[in-house]
Amino acid sequence: MEVNQYLEMFIEESKEHLQACGEHLLELEKNPEDLAIVGEIFRSAHTLKGMSATMGFEDLADLTHKMENVLDAIRNEKIKVTPEIFDVVFESVDHLEEMVYDIADGGDGKRDVQVTVEKLKLIESGETAATTVAIAPVEATQKLETKVDAANLKLTYDDFEKTVLLQSSEQDFKAYEISITLREDCLLKAARVFMVFEILEKNGDVIKSSPTVERLEEEQFDHEFYVAYISKENAEDLQKMLMKVSEVDSVEVNEIHQGVFTQSATTHTHAEEQVEVQVQETSVSTTVVPEPAVQPVQKPQATNNNSKTTVHASSKTIRVNIERLDILMNLFEELAIDRGRLLSIASEVNHGELNETVERMSRTMGDLQNIVLTMRMVPVETVFNRFPKMVRQLSRDLNKKITLDVIGAETELDRTVIDEIGDPLVHLIRNSVDHGIESPEERRAKGKPEEGTVQLRAYHSGNYVFIEIEDDGAGINRDRVLAKALSRGIVTHEQSLTMTDKQINELILASGFSTAEVISDVSGRGVGLDVVKTTIESLGGNISIDSTQNVGSVFSIQLPLTLSIISVMLVEIEKEIYAIPLSSIIETSIIRNSDILNAHNQKVIDFRGKVVPLVFLEEIFEVPRKEMKEDGFHSIVIVRKGDKLAGLVVDSFIGQQEIVLKSLGDYLTNIFAISGATILGNGKVALIVDCNALMK
Amino acid sequence: MTNAVEQKNLKVIVFQLADKEYAIPVSHVKGIEKLMHITRVPKTARFVKGVINLRGVVTPVIDLRERFELPIPENEETTRIIIITLETMEVGFVVDSANDVLDIDSESIEQQPEVVGSLEEEFIAGVAKLENRLLILLHLEKVLNPLD
Secondary structure, X not given: OOOHHHHXXXXXXXXXXXHHHXXXXXXXXXXXXXXXXHHHHHHHHHHHHHHHHHHOXXXXXXXXXXXXXXXXXXXXXXXXXXXXXXXXXXXXXHHHHHHXXXXXXXXXXXXXXXXXXXXXXXXXXXXXXXXXXXXXXXXXXXOXXXXXXXXXXXXXXXXXXXXXXXXXXXXXXXXXXXXXXXXXXXXXXXXXXXXXXXXXXHHEEEEEEEOOHHHHHOOOOOOEEEEEEEEOOOHHHHHHHHHOOOOEEEEEEEEEOHHHXXXXXXXXXXXXXXXXXXHHOOHHHHOOOOOOOOOHHHOOHHHHHHHHHHOXXXXXXXXXXXXXXXXXXHHHHHHHHHHHHHHHHHHHHOOHHHHHHHHHHHHHHHHHHHXXXXXXXXXXXXXXXXXXXXXXXXXXXXXXXXXXXXXXXXXEEEHHHHHHXXXXXXXXXXXXXXXXXOOHHHHHHOOOOOOEEEEEEEEEEOOEEEEEEEEOOOXXXXXXXXXXXXXXXXXXXXXXXXXXXXXXXXXXXOOOOOOHHHOOOOOOOOOOHXXXXXXXXXXXXXXXXXXXXXXXXXXXXXXXXXXXXXXXXEEEEOOEEEEEEHHHEEEEEEEEHHXXXXXXXXXXXXXXXXXXXXXXXXXXXXXXXXXXOOOOEEEEEEEEEOOEEEEEEEOEEEEEEEEEOEOOXXXXXXXXXXXXXXXXXXXXXXXXXXXXHHOO | OHHHHHOOEEEEEEEEEOOEXXXXXXXXXXXXXXXXXXXXXXOOOOOEEEEEEEOOEEEEEEEHHHHOOOOOOOOOOOOEEEEEEEOOEEEEEEEOEXXXXXXXXXXXXXXXXXXXXXXXXXXXXXXXXXXXXXXXXXXXXXXXXXXX
């Protein structure tokens, strides 16, 4: 099987399933009695197992299978969930994640998981006896016409489905395999399928179908399909009811003998499982019941539970390669430029209908632009999801009691930002948990509740997304931070006198602030937080810290909504237009010749009491000039890099604009002081000034 | 282009520069554009004229006359930008004119260029004699690298 083309999809989906496993495990830990959650976890695990077996990642499939066995035992109430079991299952999920990440990095997904597998086996085998007892033959209630044995089954079932079928028979339900053949000339196959399912669901539960419901809905089958079904109706009635659907050629209702399941459920070998999984592909998740109008009255408790776990809305999304979106964006911009030309032509020609058409087109393009831009947006949830598990593990390791509140996980961010923001957040949350929140004893002594809270929240504001991490821990010890910063020479004594509390807090983000040995010594924060700061700034964002001692701290990250669109100030030098990112601009001003001072062969100005060096962009960029311009005034843009300032001297300001970032391509790389380009409304290219390169 | 030489029949785009005719395999040519506004990029090699907006993609443009250190004439009506792709790079070449597509028999390609003794020599992959025309096959990798 040619798997490469599916690899990316496999990795993405595996990550999602593992994410779901992790989330549900956390949920289950809070409500250990809720077996529906176990079903959810089981489903994710099962799909993952199927996928990885199909893709040939045996180790992954194998470990998932072992984990699944344990989950199955929990679900069937053969094992009571204990914190120890949770630890092992979490451990398995961690291993699985590592494997998937390894595969994503081009590895083979192999990993030594012997210890975990042993633990899983122990948990499972602790209950083996009970397992056999539970699946002991149930009294034979059926005496019906047609019964199929294992050899004649049209469908294959996994453990989960078998359990459902088994349980239903314990509740006086009958399990059927129904094959429905539509007439050859059937025109609306999907509609017939729908009608068949409607009848079935009124009278019982569809456990699975072949082909899958999705494929049936898309009419991707010949004329025949099978369903596994449980109901209290007898076979004959069912057959008659189904025959009422027009264009149905024949209906065959076969009752499934219970023995089929009791046998194979107990003597299930791994090999069988593998084959089965490959055949079924997406297995349990495909048993979606298309019509939610099931009547709960007709269902006993057990099946109700199970069907609840099988119903989950298939999401109406598709995966699109981000490169295609980039292409779409380019095409769109071309269109936008042509629109500009059309607009100017229309205004020259001044033709009523033309004007109207161009105007309408402009509006449509505005809407289109919004759509194109929002297509790259992904909810921040994809990143946030991994933190609850991490905090749980950390708090267990550190013997602390911590709850993590996640707020605003639905906030959307550009995909490229999402990919980058994960690691900095891990760093910050670790810090809050590790050094922010005190031990339960300490907290009690301070009169705080034993359980500490870390709140992770995201929200939109203007053109920015804010992500904040707030804890109610010890806060930052101002004096210690300052003392450390002084001893490391990060600030001078004079500087320290005028610093605000906030500035002092933010010293922990300075590079060289912290080394391993001082972590617990100083307020405890600052494990390489400079890396966090650098990453965030490289994304065009910034980070600030608010902290009150013994009350807690807030780390606030501000990020642009998207990396591909930034606000810039367009400036002109001779005939050339350059864009300066607004994020580095402090302000613009116009100065007189006489304001310029000379210091160490460097032209400087006095800007609000600060000596700011001037950078003549004309010289830096070697702009060819026909004649010297001299009117005694200079337009300058004051830009910032960290706490350093510089004044960029330009000819004139054009104004503020939102632009789409473009790269200069693979041929022109590392151009001094140019970070990229953009296309202006008139179709010309303007270069973006990299202010950071202009300041040492 | 070594691999180009190996092929039996080579389809090339022919363009003029000064008074010579040059050729680039069609497989590397993405398009031929009329001269458009070029934005100068500071601090780059002299022969890098700048960047253009090629249907939404910012594309660098190299002036081949500058690259070969030929005298620079005034841009005329016939001036074209040939967009070529090489691996992941996409670059435009400014040429005097481009108007011909030819099939060259690889037999007629000679490796050693004896006819030229200027700087362009190092950018030449071979020459092809075609009746009374002489086509100079460009070595694209060398034209683009190194960026000095």
